[in-house]
Amino acid sequence: MSLIRHLYTLWPNPVLLLRLGLLQAVMAILQGALLGLLVPILSALLRADPDFAAARPWLIAGALGLLLYGVLSVIASPVGLAASGELAAQLRLHLMRHVSILPLGWFTTERKARLARAVTEDVGHVAHLAVVTGGPAITSLLVSATILVITFFIDWRMGLLFAAIVPFACLALRHSARIADESVILLEVANTEIAGRAIEFGQAQPVLRAAGLGETGSDRMRAALEDHRRVYRHGMDRSMTPDLAYTALVVVGIGAVVVLGAYLLLEGSNSVAVTVALLVLAVRFIEPLGGLIDLNGALREMDNSIKRLMAVLDTPALPQNPNPVRQLTDASIEFSGVSFGYGDKPALSDVTFRCAPGTTTALVGPSGSGKTTVIRLIARFFDVGEGRVSIGGVDVRDLDQEAMMDDIAIIFQEVYLFDDTIENNLRLARPDATADDLAAAAKAARLDELIARLPEGWKTRVGEGGAQLSGGERQRVSIARAFLKKARIVLIDEASSALDPENEQAIAQAIVALSSNAERTVIVIAHRPTTLAAADQVVALDAGRVAEFGATEDLQHAGGFFARLYGQYAQARNWRIAPSTNPN
Numbered sequence: 001m002s003l004i005r006h007l008y009t010l011w012p013n014p015v016l017l018l019r020l021g022l023l024q025a026v027m028a029i030l031q032g033a034l035l036g037l038l039v040p041i042l043s044a045l046l047r048a049d050p051d052f053a054a055a056r057p058w059l060i061a062g063a064l065g066l067l068l069y070g071v072l073s074v075i076a077s078p079v080g081l082a083a084s085g086e087l088a089a090q091l092r093l094h095l096m097r098h099v100s101i102l103p104l105g106w107f108t109t110e111r112k113a114r115l116a117r118a119v120t121e122d123v124g125h126v127a128h129l130a131v132v133t134g135g136p137a138i139t140s141l142l143v144s145a146t147i148l149v150i151t152f153f154i155d156w157r158m159g160l161l162f163a164a165i166v167p168f169a170c171l172a173l174r175h176s177a178r179i180a181d182e183s184v185i186l187l188e189v190a191n192t193e194i195a196g197r198a199i200e201f202g203q204a205q206p207v208l209r210a211a212g213l214g215e216t217g218s219d220r221m222r223a224a225l226e227d228h229r230r231v232y233r234h235g236m237d238r239s240m241t242p243d244l245a246y247t248a249l250v251v252v253g254i255g256a257v258v259v260l261g262a263y264l265l266l267e268g269s270n271s272v273a274v275t276v277a278l279l280v281l282a283v284r285f286i287e288p289l290g291g292l293i294d295l296n297g298a299l300r301e302m303d304n305s306i307k308r309l310m311a312v313l314d315t316p317a318l319p320q321n322p323n324p325v326r327q328l329t330d331a332s333i334e335f336s337g338v339s340f341g342y343g344d345k346p347a348l349s350d351v352t353f354r355c356a357p358g359t360t361t362a363l364v365g366p367s368g369s370g371k372t373t374v375i376r377l378i379a380r381f382f383d384v385g386e387g388r389v390s391i392g393g394v395d396v397r398d399l400d401q402e403a404m405m406d407d408i409a410i411i412f413q414e415v416y417l418f419d420d421t422i423e424n425n426l427r428l429a430r431p432d433a434t435a436d437d438l439a440a441a442a443k444a445a446r447l448d449e450l451i452a453r454l455p456e457g458w459k460t461r462v463g464e465g466g467a468q469l470s471g472g473e474r475q476r477v478s479i480a481r482a483f484l485k486k487a488r489i490v491l492i493d494e495a496s497s498a499l500d501p502e503n504e505q506a507i508a509q510a511i512v513a514l515s516s517n518a519e520r521t522v523i524v525i526a527h528r529p530t531t532l533a534a535a536d537q538v539v540a541l542d543a544g545r546v547a548e549f550g551a552t553e554d555l556q557h558a559g560g561f562f563a564r565l566y567g568q569y570a571q572a573r574n575w576r577i578a579p580s581t582n583p584n
């Protein structure tokens, strides 16, 4: 039941499913009723002087019923297929809409993998199984229910016996469901393990090959494969074993029907015709149970897929102010007593600083000090635990999300590009940009030099995720997007790793160019002295707290936390540059 309820809540427009369910229900009731016709037909025909006239109306009704059943069966198949496709499309749209309002902080690598699985495998499973498994499951239940009611009308004693079989049938079903559950769970665990090992196997290829294990793989991979094989065999063995509970039910159930039927016949309550009809009904009453047991595994799988989909759909979006502020008055950014943690783990404690509109602020601090978290809180990837983050004097929780993101550009260290042309990747920032706008943005981000070198220029495709470009080149595309978007606030996570000299210089200049615009407020997680030098002020973080905050020059000369850190950055940079300038 909960499965059916979940199915209906899952689809934003369940009419299709309802129509399909109704069609299946009508067919099942028709099937039961057609079997019920056996009683008057056999009663009229199975006698010493068969009465064809009495049988005729029932035979005609039976023929019409069969014709209707045939027509409904022909309709049901394409309706089912169309419904499956439509349901999958609806559900995917529903999922994507929901995901698009989830906080950006939700998108961890693990959750992205879960989302990919939900959108592809789980949606396909549920839509397909809702039709392929749901239909027969409804039919099986309703055929038995219809036969039970009809039997009561034919002979109440036999009706009672059929009813007495029901609880045992439920027990047999529960038993087989448990077995199916166990196999599905075991296989699921083995599948997850093998998927994880396969990814690891791919990532570890250089190491494995260096160790001469490229083909055979690691011990862990081999163990996972062996485990998967064993679990799979075990599951198959279990499902192949004749289900004793069902067999016992068939033997005892049909046996009891035969005994009672014979007794009622000999006692003179029922004719031979009625007894034969009751036996046929008994077989059709118990048979669907076997079908349901066969469907159990598929129903369990569907249930698991539904649970995974519900887990995504139940993830709450960040609360929205019903009357949000839609226009930023200015591009100032302010943290007032902000504390935030990932779960129980504090990441920022009582952080307070202000960036005036048009200024550039460098965020510095050791790894794990909370720099990225500051950027995430400004773009409302998460909501703060305490205090407030405001843009233009308005708490980000009261700002219209779309309007806010229109004014913010974020340049991450790892830039994702779509498998499209450079031009279209840039246009994402401003779809109506003219060729001149594009050229200006590319020039400012020093992307023009790269485009000039590419064989198809602006029309060059960048490959999946931008794989045809280097990390530094992708970051230049991202910077060009920020220029094109004319965002008043730019948040940058400068690459911390070494880049080749060309990209290094181009990106440094582009960041300085972004900062030099008096209209733009820039916050940059700075790793390079040039970027630090371009900043008006510095927020130095240490273990989630503001260790120092002030004008860059002042802090540089103050000889405190930032001055020491600055020295380390400069040293690290020299150390990185040294090998490339070393003639040896």
Ligand SMILES: Nc1ncnc2c1ncn2[C@@H]1O[C@H](COP(=O)(O)OP(=O)(O)OP(=O)(O)O)[C@@H](O)[C@H]1O
Pocket: 108, 342, 345, 346, 347, 365, 366, 367, 368, 369, 370, 371, 372, 373, 374
């Ligand atoms: N998604 C997350 N889930 C749980 N903890 C996180 C998450 N992101 C960051 N943290 C933790 O929060 C703290 C601050 O991390 P943050 O990434 O903001 O630091 P950072 O200064 O940017 O570090 P780095 O320079 O290494 O990128 C760290 O202890 C980190 O382990």
